[in-house]
Amino acid sequence: MGMNETPSANRIHIGLFGRRNAGKSSLINAMTGQDLAIVSNIKGTTTDPVQKAMELLPLGPVVLIDTPGLDDTGELGAARVRKAHQMLHKTDLAILVIDGAQRPDETTLRETEQPLLAALKAQKIPCLIAVNKSELLTEEEKQKIASYFQKPAEVLFVSAKLGRQIKELKEHAAHLIRGEGSGRKIIGDFLNPGDIAVLVIPIDASAPKGRLILPQQQVIRDCLEAGAIAVAAREHELQETLRQLAKPPKIVITDSQAFERAAKDTPGDVYLTSFSILFSRYKGNLIQQAAGAKAIRTLKEGDVVLISEGCTHHRQCEDIGTVKLPRWLLEYTGKNFRFAYTSGNEFPQDLSEYALVIHCGGCTLNEREMQYRLSCAKKQGVPMTNYGTAIAEMHGILDRSLALFYEDPQEGL
Numbered sequence: 001m002g003m004n005e006t007p008s009a010n011r012i013h014i015g016l017f018g019r020r021n022a023g024k025s026s027l028i029n030a031m032t033g034q035d036l037a038i039v040s041n042i043k044g045t046t047t048d049p050v051q052k053a054m055e056l057l058p059l060g061p062v063v064l065i066d067t068p069g070l071d072d073t074g075e076l077g078a079a080r081v082r083k084a085h086q087m088l089h090k091t092d093l094a095i096l097v098i099d100g101a102q103r104p105d106e107t108t109l110r111e112t113e114q115p116l117l118a119a120l121k122a123q124k125i126p127c128l129i130a131v132n133k134s135e136l137l138t139e140e141e142k143q144k145i146a147s148y149f150q151k152p153a154e155v156l157f158v159s160a161k162l163g164r165q166i167k168e169l170k171e172h173a174a175h176l177i178r179g180e181g182s183g184r185k186i187i188g189d190f191l192n193p194g195d196i197a198v199l200v201i202p203i204d205a206s207a208p209k210g211r212l213i214l215p216q217q218q219v220i221r222d223c224l225e226a227g228a229i230a231v232a233a234r235e236h237e238l239q240e241t242l243r244q245l246a247k248p249p250k251i252v253i254t255d256s257q258a259f260e261r262a263a264k265d266t267p268g269d270v271y272l273t274s275f276s277i278l279f280s281r282y283k284g285n286l287i288q289q290a291a292g293a294k295a296i297r298t299l300k301e302g303d304v305v306l307i308s309e310g311c312t313h314h315r316q317c318e319d320i321g322t323v324k325l326p327r328w329l330l331e332y333t334g335k336n337f338r339f340a341y342t343s344g345n346e347f348p349q350d351l352s353e354y355a356l357v358i359h360c361g362g363c364t365l366n367e368r369e370m371q372y373r374l375s376c377a378k379k380q381g382v383p384m385t386n387y388g389t390a391i392a393e394m395h396g397i398l399d400r401s402l403a404l405f406y407e408d409p410q411e412g413l
Helices: 024-032 074-090 106-111 113-122 139-146 166-177 214-225 235-244 256-265 275-283 286-298 320-333 367-379 387-394 398-402
Strands: 012-018 050-056 060-066 093-099 127-132 154-157 196-200 229-233 251-254 271-274 304-309 338-343 356-359 384-386
Touching: 012 024, 012 074, 024 050, 024 060, 024 093, 024 127, 024 166, 074 113, 074 367, 093 113, 093 166, 106 113, 127 166, 139 154, 154 166, 196 214, 196 235, 214 229, 214 275, 229 235, 235 251, 235 256, 251 256, 251 275, 256 271, 256 275, 256 320, 256 387, 271 275, 271 387, 271 398, 275 286, 275 367, 275 384, 275 387, 286 320, 286 356, 286 367, 286 384, 286 387, 286 398, 304 320, 320 338, 320 387, 356 387, 367 384, 384 387, 387 398
Parallel strands: 012 060, 012 093, 093 127, 127 154, 196 229, 196 251, 251 271, 304 338, 304 356, 356 384
Antiparallel strands: 050 060
């Protein structure tokens, strides 16, 4: 991500779904005015979901998701269809593309399109229906196709080839998505102009060369937008930084890995939390994840713990997910557990074998994807926490790390 680019997780995710050769890739090219997606008459040209970040007026910064055909066949085709459905979990707006040249009827739509519409409705994902190749249809045929879809579904007859109704498609998309954003702040709603926020940022082997990681960048930006003063220090410099400030800070925000030392060095009358906890509140469910942290106390010998990360970074020798968290769990509980790991887009639908899920802050995931993962755990009765709340619990400072957000840290837990 460039310094001037909107993070992918903060962009509107628009997924295009439909059968093979319906014209999903052609429609992406028509909407963007660029040859972004490979187009071919051969069925199944798009074999894996392809995500492209760009600016799309009047929507602004978006991620366009081109998906494999929903009618793909065979063992490999079934895997591609699963990948396409997996993209629903991060889709803020779906465009169902229908091949008008095939003159679909109610029977054929029932096979593929209607199940997708049902899934979209269940997940409360707004949807537009774009009937492509509409230049081949008569007005009577258009009316017949439109009659197959129940309100409030919006049906537009477009032509990617001729550029017809493309502007209208984008305007309808903007209208549907308007108001979907939460408008929430990461930390800015707790800061007043002139407040000082001290950010504890370790610079160690796992820190990327020459830049701050995404959560740190976003928290600094949020502080500045609130008119607050953001001060950064490494974990061993925190005490000296606090000593040199003319007035105490409102809050110390630390990398979760430095929680223990930051807690010792931060005065008790100064709020303390972590980047990961802020992101739990921002796009996750802080109450659910704090309760999940307390479930660590009830783990049994030999339980399976899933540690899941939203990104696919290169793992270091002291990696937090695969090394530090397992070690801290052993030290805190005195018990041995079995561990499973996932990263990136992979997240198991069936969580029944796990006694606990520990997730990263999810800075690279959009809110819808994070909410989907939390809902999976909640529906299956599996406690789910995140790195910040789990580490705070294991260092005995969970209540303190939540004090900024609740007068009573036990509220809702």
